[in-house]
Structures are given as structure tokens and as C-alpha cells.
Amino acid sequence: MVTDPVPPRAQDGAPAVLSPEDLLRVLLVEDDDGDAILVEELLEDASVNVELHRATALDEALEKLGQHDVHCILLDLGLPDAVGLSAVERLQSRPNPPALVVLTGHTGIDLGVQAVAAGADDYLVKGEVDGDLLGRSVRYAVQRRRSKEQQRALYRSEVRAAETARLERALLPKALVSDERIAVMVGYIPGGNGLLGGDFYDAVERSDGSVLCLIGDVAGHGPDEAALGATLRTAWRTLVLSDVAPDQILPLVERVLVPEGARPEVFVTLCQVVISADRSGVDLYLAGHMPxxxxxxxxxxxxxxxxxxALGIPVGGGWRAEHVELEAPWALMLYTDGLIEATLAEDPAIPGTGFVPGAPGRRERLGVAGLLAAVDTEIAHGGEGLVERVFRRVRDLHGGPLADDAAVLVVGWGGPDQxxxxxxxxTLADSDEWSQ
Known part of the structure; x- marks a missing residue:
């Protein structure tokens, strides 16, 4: 007996239930012309909007499945090239098979039950079917299969979300800075394309009082780049905690990158800052990254x-420290290029704004100068919540979610009298608000 499935819901929360007006493409696999005519007449009597296709053998049916987007198969179990459950098994072995209703001439229920156990959605006995029963069986089979697909898609989405969260935790760890006078403000916003990127950051204080900070960006987007970024950040933290000399850290991180990269052309830009124990200056290491x-x-x-x-670029040359003296109070903002790659939205009140002069249709980039101006504006409004406010200002200038993901690490010191x-x-901007 056919039972109503639990009404599924689409991923956006709206009910995903078939309506009587929905067109259903049905493939009838039946070698007997008389039975085929009968099924066609029954479908005409049923209150179902059907586009019917027919095959007389299983091989022909498999060929037609490649030509038409079929919602449901009506399958006779006695075909010239398939007998019994072999046809069910072959159809179900296809990726994302359509709904399947078995037609059998046997009045006993054993074969029909076996067909359902093999993957069919329902079975009907020839000679005991009217139009309403056939139409209802087809609709329920399609609805049940659609519900299963949506449940699988939801499960895959939940699994991907969990995997993304784990990768982000590896990319964006909690800073290990015990000196409470040191300010550490971090932030990450994903790009508008929804793909996880390879931006990462870290900050670790050593036993001698020095503080090492890092921000990096793996070229590309996706789980491979994110996994590589997490691996490199973990390697960097391990080297720092092992008291490896700062000038030896980037070469060793590159040795991790080369075998771990998914493609030989993958490269990584890095900025490493070593804050002296007395906070009077920093040693700066740049590997293809912005200062x-x-x-x-x-x-x-x-x-x-x-x-x-950049790390992974097969050319000569290494990385040397450049010392910069700092006068307190000071703060440093390390960032990835998702911020400066933001383009400027057009001001409706000033036609033509936001475009490169002399290049119609080409958007102007925010660039380093635009980022400096944005940060200056936010500094004027106070330092609290600076990272989030900078993110919001850049988004406003861009006119919506950024195309690329962006990470920021701000580290600061107020001076000896602080x-x-x-x-x-x-600010880990993974909420719905930041995706709009």
C-alpha cells in the first residue's frame, strides 16, 4: 500500500511539494504494445500532467535516460533483455536515478516487494490498476525520490558546513599572547562567492617576551587551498613554539608547502612580524606580501x-629581516589582499564614479590608498572594534560582500606606562548578515 511521504522542505525552507500542474516526464519501459496502450490510456484518465516516452527494451531505456530528463520510470519486469530484478538493479546503479515504479503481471506480492527492496519506489500489478491509482503512484514515487534527494543534499550541506568550520578553526586560531598589555584584534570575512579561501593568521608570544605575528594567503579558493593554509599555519606555530630562529621559519614553512600543495603552481604570500621583547621595534619579513x-x-x-x-615560486632569493623602530603608542595592521582588491561601487548621485577613468565598464579598485583612507576614518572614531568597523567600511565602499575573502590581524602596544x-x-563574519 502506498503511503504519503513526509513533506520535504527545500534548503531555503520553502515546501518542495509537487503540485497537480507540474509536468512529469515518464519513461514507460514495456515491450508489449497492448500493455503500453493501456498504460497510456490510464495516464490520460489520471489527474497528472505527463509527458510520456516509451522504450521496448532496457538498453533502449538506458539510452533514452541520457537524452531526456526523466522524473519517473514505469518498468515492466519481463523485458527481452532483462528478466526479473536485473532491470531494477541496472537502473538503480546509475547516478541519481529517477523514481521507479515496477509493473508486474504476477498477482503475488513477492516479486513486487523484492523490487522495492532493490530500490524501486512502488510496484503495481497489471490488470489491477486504474487511472487514479497509477497517477497517484507516479506522483508519490517522484515526490518520495525528490524528498530523498533534498535530504541527501541537506546532509551534504551540513557536512560541508562542519568541514568548513573545522578548517576555519585551523586557519583562524586563538592567539597565544600572554602579555595582557598587547592588543590583538583579528578578523576574517569570506568572499561573496561562498568558497572557502586560504587566508590565515596567527600570533604567538615566546618565552623571551618577543611576539611573532603572521598573516598569509594561499593563491586560489576552495577546500584544497584552505587545507593547505591550515597546514602552513600549524607548521608556522610549531616552529615558533620550538624556538626556531625567525629567519629560519619561512624557509622551513616553504619546505612544508612544496610537498603539501595540491598543484605545483600553488604559491603563498606571507607577512611575518617579530615584535621585540621591549616593544621598541619590529623585524619585518615579507614573502610577496603587502607590508x-x-x-x-x-x-x-x-x-x-x-x-x-612568495613561497613556492621557483626562483632564487630568500627573505631577510628589515628592522623598523616604533614609537609608542603604536599598532600594526596585517591584512590580506581581499581588502585592497575590493572595487568601488558607483555613487548614484555622481554618475561615472567607481570606474577607472578612460576605461568604461572597468571598476576602480580600492587599493592601498583607499584602505589607508578607510582605516584613517575609523581611527578618528576611536580604536574600539576597529577591525569590524574597517570591514564594514570597505564593504560599504564596495557596495556589498567582497569578491575575495579577507583577513586582518591588528597588534598594538600602548607604551611602558600603559x-x-x-x-x-x-570578528569572524560567517553570519547571514555578512553574506547579504
Whole structure:
């Protein structure tokens, strides 16, 4: 007996139930012309909107399945090239098979039950079927199969979300900085394409009081890049905690990158900052990455004359430290290129704004200068919640979610007379609000 399936729901929460007006493409696999005519007449009597196709053998049916997007198969179990359950098994072995209703001339229920156990959605006995029963069986079979597909899709989505969360936790760890006077503000927003990126950051304080900070970006998007980013960040933290000399860390991280990369052309840009124990200066290592921004009364790029190659680029040259003296209070903003690659939205009040002059249709990038201006604006409104406010300002300038993911790490020190605890915040923008 056919029973109503539990009404499924689409991933957006709307009911996904067949309506009487929905067109159902049905493939009848029947070698007997008389039975085929009878089935066609019964479907005409049923209250189902059907587009009927016919095959007289299983091989022909398999060929037609490649030509038509079929919702349901009506299958006779006695075909010239398939007898019994072999036809059911072959049809069910296809990827994403359509709904399947078996037609049998046997009045006993054993063969029909066996067909359902083999993957069919229902069975009907020839000679005991009217139009309403046939139409209802087809509709229920399609609805049941659709519900199963949606449940599988929901499960896969939940699994992917869980995997993404695990990867993001590996990419975006909790900073290991015990000096409470050091401010550590971090943030990450995914790109509007929904793909997980390979941006990562970290901050670790060593036993000698120095603080090592890192931000990196794996070229490309997707789970492979995210997994590689998580691997490299873990390797970097391990090397830092093992008291490896700072100038030896990037070469060793590259040794991890080369065998772990999914493709030989994958490269990674990195920025490593070593804050001295007395907080008076930093050693800066750049591997194809942008220098940090120095945040004091105003915002500027940290001066540097040395920018080494990205990790994974097969050319000569390494990475050397460049020392920069800092006057307290100071803060450094390490960031990935998702922020400066943002394009400017057009101002409706000023036609033509947001486009490159002389290049119609080409959007102007925010660039480093635009990011400096955005950060300056937010510094003027105070330092609290700086990372989130910068993200929001860049999004507003872009006119919506960024095309690329972006990560930010701000580390700062108020000076030797600082009494208050440094700000510790994390903006991991994975909510619905940030995807709109």
C-alpha cells in the first residue's frame, strides 16, 4: 500500500511539494504494445500532467535516460533483455536515478516487494490498476525520490558546513599572547562567492617576551587551498613554539608547502612580524606580501625596502629581516589582499564614479590608498572594534560582500606606562548578515 511521504522542505525552507500542474516526464519501459496502450490510456484518465516516452527494451531505456530528463520510470519486469530484478538493479546503479515504479503481471506480492527492496519506489500489478491509482503512484514515487534527494543534499550541506568550520578553526586560531598589555584584534570575512579561501593568521608570544605575528594567503579558493593554509599555519606555530630562529621559519614553512600543495603552481604570500621583547621595534619579513599598516595618529604603510618572493615560486632569493623602530603608542595592521582588491561601487548621485577613468565598464579598485583612507576614518572614531568597523567600511565602499575573502590581524602596544589591558577581539563574519 502506498503511503504519503513526509513533506520535504527545500534548503531555503520553502515546501518542495509537487503540485497537480507540474509536468512529469515518464519513461514507460514495456515491450508489449497492448500493455503500453493501456498504460497510456490510464495516464490520460489520471489527474497528472505527463509527458510520456516509451522504450521496448532496457538498453533502449538506458539510452533514452541520457537524452531526456526523466522524473519517473514505469518498468515492466519481463523485458527481452532483462528478466526479473536485473532491470531494477541496472537502473538503480546509475547516478541519481529517477523514481521507479515496477509493473508486474504476477498477482503475488513477492516479486513486487523484492523490487522495492532493490530500490524501486512502488510496484503495481497489471490488470489491477486504474487511472487514479497509477497517477497517484507516479506522483508519490517522484515526490518520495525528490524528498530523498533534498535530504541527501541537506546532509551534504551540513557536512560541508562542519568541514568548513573545522578548517576555519585551523586557519583562524586563538592567539597565544600572554602579555595582557598587547592588543590583538583579528578578523576574517569570506568572499561573496561562498568558497572557502586560504587566508590565515596567527600570533604567538615566546618565552623571551618577543611576539611573532603572521598573516598569509594561499593563491586560489576552495577546500584544497584552505587545507593547505591550515597546514602552513600549524607548521608556522610549531616552529615558533620550538624556538626556531625567525629567519629560519619561512624557509622551513616553504619546505612544508612544496610537498603539501595540491598543484605545483600553488604559491603563498606571507607577512611575518617579530615584535621585540621591549616593544621598541619590529623585524619585518615579507614573502610577496603587502607590508603592514602602521596605526598611530594616522595610518601609513610600514616603511620597507625589502620584499622577498612568495613561497613556492621557483626562483632564487630568500627573505631577510628589515628592522623598523616604533614609537609608542603604536599598532600594526596585517591584512590580506581581499581588502585592497575590493572595487568601488558607483555613487548614484555622481554618475561615472567607481570606474577607472578612460576605461568604461572597468571598476576602480580600492587599493592601498583607499584602505589607508578607510582605516584613517575609523581611527578618528576611536580604536574600539576597529577591525569590524574597517570591514564594514570597505564593504560599504564596495557596495556589498567582497569578491575575495579577507583577513586582518591588528597588534598594538600602548607604551611602558600603559595600565589598561590591551583589546582582544575577533570578528569572524560567517553570519547571514555578512553574506547579504
Amino acid at each position: 603592514p599598516l602602521l596605526l598611530q595618529e594616522s595610518c601609513s604603510e610600514l616603511p620597507t625596502a625589502s620584499r622577498g618572493r 595600565a589598561a589591558r590591551g583589546e582582544r577581539t575577533a
